[in-house]
Amino acid sequence: MTAAGPEAGRANAPLGVYVHLPWCVRKCPYCDFNSHELRGKAPFDNYVECLLEDLEDDLPLVSGREVETVFFGGGTPSLCPPSLIERFLAGLATRLPVAATAEITLEANPGTVERGHFSELAAAGINRVSLGVQSFQPDLLAAIGRIHSDREAYAAIDELAGAGLGNFNLDLMFGLPGQSAHAAAADLAAAVAVAPPHLSLYQLTLEPGTPFHRRPPPLPGDDDCWTMEEHATAVLEAAGYQRYEVSAWSRPGQACRHNLNYWNYGDYLGLGAGAHGKLSLADGRVLRRQRRRRPAGWMAGPRLEEERVLGAEELLFEFMLNALRLTAGFSLRSFCTRTGLGAEAAAPGLEAGRRRGLLARTGEDHWQPTVLGRRFLNDVQGLFLPASSA
Numbered sequence: 232m233t234a235a236g237p238e239a240g241r242a243n244a245p246l247g248v249y250v251h252l253p254w255c256v257r258k259c260p261y262c263d264f265n266s267h268e269l270r271g272k273a274p275f276d277n278y279v280e281c282l283l284e285d286l287e288d289d290l291p292l293v294s295g296r297e298v299e300t301v302f303f304g305g306g307t308p309s310l311c312p313p314s315l316i317e318r319f320l321a322g323l324a325t326r327l328p329v330a331a332t333a334e335i336t337l338e339a340n341p342g343t344v345e346r347g348h349f350s351e352l353a354a355a356g357i358n359r360v361s362l363g364v365q366s367f368q369p370d371l372l373a374a375i376g377r378i379h380s381d382r383e384a385y386a387a388i389d390e391l392a393g394a395g396l397g398n399f400n401l402d403l404m405f406g407l408p409g410q411s412a413h414a415a416a417a418d419l420a421a422a423v424a425v426a427p428p429h430l431s432l433y434q435l436t437l438e439p440g441t442p443f444h445r446r447p448p449p450l451p452g453d454d455d456c457w458t459m460e461e462h463a464t465a466v467l468e469a470a471g472y473q474r475y476e477v478s479a480w481s482r483p484g485q486a487c488r489h490n491l492n493y494w495n496y497g498d499y500l501g502l503g504a505g506a507h508g509k510l511s512l513a514d515g516r517v518l519r520r521q522r523r524r525r526p527a528g529w530m531a532g533p534r535l536e537e538e539r540v541l542g543a544e545e546l547l548f549e550f551m552l553n554a555l556r557l558t559a560g561f562s563l564r565s566f567c568t569r570t571g572l573g574a575e576a577a578a579p580g581l582e583a584g585r586r587r588g589l590l591a592r593t594g595e596d597h598w599q600p601t602v603l604g605r606r607f608l609n610d611v612q613g614l615f616l617p618a619s620s621a
Contacts, residue, residue, distance in 0.1 A: 244498045244511050244569065246293060247300040247489050248323065250282060251503030253526050255307040256343065259376045263438035265505035265524050266306040274530070278503075279315045281530045283322040285502045285522070288534065290326060292510050292518070293500065297328045300489035301335045303357075309339035309348065317355035334359055334488045336400075341387040342379030349387075349394035359487075361400040361431070362387055366407065367421040374408040374448065375435070388425050400429040400487065405463070406456040407435055408448035415459040416466075423470050428485040432463055433478050457606070477556045477608060494553045495561070496569040504529040509549075515571050517541045544617035546570040547577060551615040555608065560599025580614040589614075 254273040255266045301323070303316065316337065323329060336359040337352060349360065364384045366372050372380065379387075391399050403422050405415045422430060434456055437444045451459070464474065472480040476494055479487065492499060501508030505524040511517050521537040523529040541549065550570050554561040563574045570576075581598055584590030589604035589611045604611045 244496075245299045245492050246296045247302065247492045247497065247499035248286075248298055249489075249499055249501045249503075249506055249508070250301065250303045250308075250319065251305065251501070251506040251522075252278070252303055252308040252311050253306040253504045254310055255305060255340070256310070256378050257376070260442035261375060261435055261438065263441050264306070267526060269310075273310065275311050275315050277530060278526070279311075279319050281534070282319055282502050283326075285534055286323065286326060286500070289500050289502075289508070289510075289520070292512065293327065293498075295328070296498075297330050298323065299330050299333055300492060301329075301333060302489040303337040305338055307340045307343055308337050309343045309352075313348070313351035313355040313357075316352060316357065320356040336361055336487070336489055338363065339387065340379060341383040342377070344383070344387045344390055346390065349390045349396055353394045353396055358396070359398045359400070360391060360396050361402060361487075362391070363402045364422070365402060365404045366418050368414060368418060371407045371410060371414065371418070375404070385425075398428055398485065400431055401425070401427040402431045402433070404433050404435050405459045406451050408450060410451055410459075412451075412455060412458050412462065416462055419463050419466055423466065429479070429481040429487060430467065430472065431479050432460075432467075434460070474558050476558065477605060494557050495565065496550045496553050511569070517546060517570070543572060543576065546572055547580075548612075548615045548617055551577070551580065552612050555600055555604075555611050558599070558605070560593065560597060562594075562596045563598070564596055577615070583614050584611055 251265065253265055253267050254269050256269060258266055258268050301320070303311075320335070335357055337357045338361045339349075340363050352360070362384075365375060365377055367381045367384060369381055391397075401422050403418060405418070435450065437447055437450075467474070467480050471482060473483060474480050475486050476490070479490065481487070498510050499508055500510070501520065501522065504522060504526040506522045508520045509517065510520070517540065519537075519539050519541060520535060522534050523536045547570065550566055554566070563577065566572070566577055567574060581590060581592075584604065585592060588601060589607065590598055591601050592598055600608065600611055
């Protein structure tokens with residue numbers, strides 16, 4: 232594998248900031264994120280100060296680079312007081328240049344939204360919200376352990392409109408316990424009816440270490456889930472949505488820029504308990520940094536748990552793991568630019584995918600998953616696994 236020059240990894244890479252706020256009211260039984268149920272009052276004041284210290288630690292690696300996106304994930308970030316969100320954003324802006332057009336997203340749970348909350352968040356600097364609705368049906372919400380009701384979901388959407396936060400995403404799931412194709416279609420119709428600019432549509436999966444994995448609920452079969460997904464594809468396309476990533480649909484021009492940065496293998500700081508970051512350095516190396524997972528341990532310090540420079544095989548796999556999620560695929564030029572590798576590094580996996588009908592070459596420099604490849608995405612990504620993992 233050959234390198235494409237010492238500046239290759241950094242050239243034209245946008246910079247995002249991911250901020251992890253780890254607390255939630257109750258952990259959902261399907262969730263494998265680094266989230267922790269509240270036991271009393273969350274120490275948000277101290278936590279935000281630690282976030283700014285965490286940022287300080289990474290500043291030498293990104294000095295002078297402009298922040299294009301910020302994403303507050305969790306946990307349930309909407310539990311954090313808006314004044315503290317504002318404090319963090321102000322602290323970020325004093326340490327790094329933040330683009331005037333920066334996309335600043337916060338995840339919210341409809342069950343934690345009080346009247347006026349979104350207006351306060353908008354005043355604090357949030358300009359995009361990702362609302363975890365998951366379903367509009369009370370029995371399905373109960374089956375997956377959500378704390379909100381369908382009424383609270385609709386009320387939160389109304390609050391978004393009242394706060395002027397027209398740029399929002401709805402998270403919706405399918406393949407839920409006991410869910411029929413008819414029920415999935417009804418959920419989708421309810422989501423389309425409220426006209427979100429962006430819709431994330433996920434199939435429920437049983438992740439190791441979760442209560443659902445230990446005690447699996449009765450889920451629809453693979454064929455039923457595929458029927459649900461095919462129906463969703465037809466409905467969303469007819470409604471004017473574009474599928475730009477395997478689980479993401481948007482109105483034209485309203486794709487999530489922060490997530491697009493991930494899929495295009497851009498750079499991002501990862502701040503907060505358990506957060507991961509990926510940075511391209513001026514000498515061409517690509518660095519992974521991971522924070523300690525437990526909030527108390529992370530706040531007490533030291534905060535960094537692991538730091539490593541990615542090798543050629545890891546760079547190849549990580550790029551493909553992300554870029555192959557995109558409906559439009561990727562160019563070999565972007566592969567070389569973001570990884571510092573030569574095009575020949577990707578050639579064996581690409582050719583194997585083409586022979587199996589999973590990948591298509593759509594131009595001299597461009598590749599994308601086929602319809603079959605999108606259905607069997609894990610198989611496509613597996614073509615690029617490091618030899619030691621294959």
